[in-house]
Amino acid sequence: MTYRAPVEEFKFVFNALVDMPGVLKLPAFLGIESDLVDAVLEENAKFTSEVVAPTNRISDRQHPVCHAGQVSMPLALHETFKKFAEGGWQGLRHPAQWGGQGLPKLLATATTENLYAANVAFSLCPMLTDGVIEALLLTGSDAQKQTYIEPLVSARWTGTMNLTESQSGSDLSLVTTRAVPQSDGTYRLFGQKIYITFGEHDLAENIIHLVLARTAGAPPGVKGLSLFIVPKYLVNADGSLGARNDVWCASLEHKLGIHGSPTAVLLFGDGKGEVGEGAIGTLVGQENRGLEYMFIMMNAARFAVGVQGIGVSEAATQKAMTYARDRVQSRAVEGSTGPVAIIRHPDVRRMLMTMRALTEAARAIACLAAVADDLSIDHPDAELRRTNQSLYDYLVPVVKGFSTECSLEVSSLGVQVHGGMGFVEETGAAQFYRDARILTIYEGTTAIQANDLVGRKTLRNGGSVAQQLIQSMTQTVKALRDCAGQAEVEQRAGLLLIAEKLSQAITHYSSAVSYVLDHTQDNIRAVYVGSVPYLMLTGYVLGGWMMARAALVCVQLQADSSRAGVSPDFLKNKFATAVFYAGVILPRAQGLADAIHQGVALTQVIEHATLMNA
Ligand SMILES: Cc1cc2nc3c(=O)[nH]c(=O)nc-3n(C[C@H](O)[C@H](O)[C@H](O)COP(=O)(O)OP(=O)(O)OC[C@H]3O[C@@H](n4cnc5c(N)ncnc54)[C@H](O)[C@@H]3O)c2cc1C
Secondary structure, eight states: OOOOOOHHHHHHIIIIISOHHHHHTSGGGTTOOHHHHHHHHHHHHHIIIIIITTHHHHHHHSOOEEETTEEEOOHHHHHHHHHHHHTTGGGTTSOGGGTOOOOOHHHHHHHHHHHHHHOHHHHHHHHHHHHHHHHHHHHSOHHHHHHHHHHHHTTSEEEEEEOOBTTBSSOGGGOOOEEEEOTTSOEEEEEEEEEEETSSOSSSSEEEEEEEEEETTOOSGGGGEEEEEEESEEEOTTSOEEEEOSEEEEEEOOOSSOTTSOEEEEEESOSOSSSOSSEEEEEOSSTTOHHHHHHHHHHHHHHHHHHHHHHHHHHHHHHHHHHHHHOBOSOOTTOOSSOOBGGGSHHHHHHHHHHHHHHHHHHHHHHHHHHHHHHHHHOSOHHHHHHHHHHHHHHHHHHHHHHHHHHHHHHHHHHHHTTHHHHSGGGSHHHHHHHHTTTTTTTSOHHHHHHHHHIIIIITTTTHHHHHHHHHHHHHHHHHHHHHHHSOHHHHHHHHHHHHHHHHHHHHHHHHHHHHHHHTTTOHHHHHTTHHHHHHHHHHHHHHHHHHHHHHHHHHHTTOGGGGTOOHHHHHHHHHHHHHIIIIITTHHHHHHHHHHTHHHHHHHHHHOGGGOO
């Protein structure tokens, strides 16, 4: 088997680290028992490991093909998509009213991570469909919901997100696609979008494009963007498919990775459809509020791409662990009768533990965010809804930026563990590295996430979310020290090490938050030169906090591991990983904090260096 879904890990995170039992008490999930959660985890593990994962290598080699505006997908992905739709996986977290199963985002975080791990290129199609469903549920008219949601939830149709144009990437104020109002209330769209993921394919009956475009006379910049639904096939009043709309795939990109995902150049209004010239679209909500609506989809997609990073990291780690046990090379440093499996070498262990520690920490942060989202939507207490919304908003750029940056390190280490076999394509280690490379770029580059974390998520609320996190993390340090006082000798040293390193990392994080708040007025460039280090520092510290909490739980549960649904071995490994994270990964916080504090000095130098002249 190429990939095994980490079911035991999810059970531990759900029950011992974030509060799945609390989530199941929310009004929206009443009647959902933890047995059902476990059953979904098991079934999803089977589906992703046995059905999806075997297509990963195939779809890396057999690429989608564009011919006369139509894209044919490899046969293997047709079969997988059919089983995905039949299994009801698209509807897992969408409302029962529209044919979904209405399960928590927390559970969907696990099932989607498994899908991403099994085949990240394939998974992009359901991921974007999720985003379209979410956006339409919140902003679509009743008629739009009636027309589009059920077929999307059942995966008869799929969705896309159309933002990027050749002159408009990170900066959406430059979008020029035009939308011309028609007398019947619809619009005709004209323009070219690039890099549209699953913008054209033959896996589903219809494709629903959400498109950012500009009406005549709209204000310049992002305030003049409107959002439109443009279906590949128009939909008749009875729900059947009508005329072929005027949106066409001009070509597919040749990419470094995610070869199974067709990345399309789409032409709107090329005049080739059955509807005359101009792609027919309907406005979502009000004109000029398109970016606001699109942000719903972008936020969903940003979180999801972060989880993609975790999935790829998990898959790369599993592959490296297997290889390291099999490959025999060199004697042990302390001496051995002959060459040993490379997993015995201290440096290989360092690499494997780094991979595991970063993956588990990033996963725990994502699950923390998912719970905050579930609570922000459904908790009966309005104040709790608000604080959880702020926490979720703060965590989304961290989940996206940190998890995907980690996936680059993890998948690169995966290649290194394989030695020369990692660099050749046969083993598949290189594919994870190639596939991961896009994750820090699409759905907003790491810099764009970092700008969001600094600007909207830290400065705008005066650092209040960061301060609350600092308080909670400080309580964990105290709990670690208290627990160490009563723990057995072998765990005491680990707990004290985690307490010391976490405490130091919190101090560095706190000083970075203060730096960001203090220097915004007098030298904003000095703050933003450290925005990515600030994002990474936040990720490392939050990850360290979650791993520290995991260590505490391991000690508390050692007498009865079945309470968390895990084995004693699992707890032992988790504790070791938490200690490793504290000792080896958390000290990175200091270097990042130092870099952030150099902001003023650095900008002075950089601003005067002629090599930086624009
Ligand atoms: C495979 C693939 C799939 C994609 N799928 C989709 C899709 O489905 N729908 C869609 O609409 N788009 C999609 N995209 C587009 C993707 O979201 C953009 O490529 C991405 O947002 C970056 O835009 P850009 O490529 O124009 O880079 P640029 O915006 O030109 O950025 C270049 C560099 O400048 C930096 N930069 C830019 N602005 C700032 C700033 N303000 N502060 C700091 N640094 C900055 C960036 O971080 C980056 O390092 C896809 C792209 C690819 C490659």
